[in-house]
Amino acid sequence: MNKKPLSISEKVKTLRENLGYSQEYMADMLKVSQQTYSLIEKKPEKSNLLRIQKIATILDVKISFLLNEEDAFNLYSFHQKGGSTASYIQNNTHQELNEEIVNQLKEEIKYLRKIIDNKINLS
Structure with a gap:
């Protein structure tokens, strides 16, 4: 059973949500408005590499992981008292x-x- 690889947008949104980060938080970290961040998250491929690198840094992943749609992407969420943690496996x-x-x-x-x-x- 072959799954369709996740797009950059899907990876960013999934990681952000599993880390418990809001769009407002991401926008603050990138020094843009929430509306601008929403557009970036929907179409990150239209952003420059430095902005994508900043997003990767905030999400604690390598930029190559976000940009490579063929990467294996297994996300595990662990809910703990006081918050949740997400970890991932990346390849290629x-x-x-x-x-x-x-x-x-x-x-x-x-x-x-x-x-x-x-x-x-x-x-």
């Missing part, structure tokens, strides 16, 4: 995705260094 991470993220971060560092150099030169 991709080196290319990691390299893409590293390259984007290198570009951002280069850009920020340029801004700093310009500020120093103006002093």
Whole structure:
């Protein structure tokens, strides 16, 4: 019996709900409105990688887990006194995705260094 892989949106929503996080909480963490977060959650593939990385960090998963629709996704919820905890199993991470993220971060560092150099030169 083959199950349809979960989309990025389904993974984000499922993880968020199992962690007990509201859309308002996620919005606050991302520094956006709840309405904006709702749109991001519905269509995360339209967000940039850095925003998806922030969502992954908040949900305590690797970005490759969210982006890879072929990952096995088994979510276990444990209800405890005072809250609930979610844990997951993930498979099939991709080196290319990691390299893409590293390259984007290198570009951002280069850009920020340029801004700093310009500020120093103006002093």
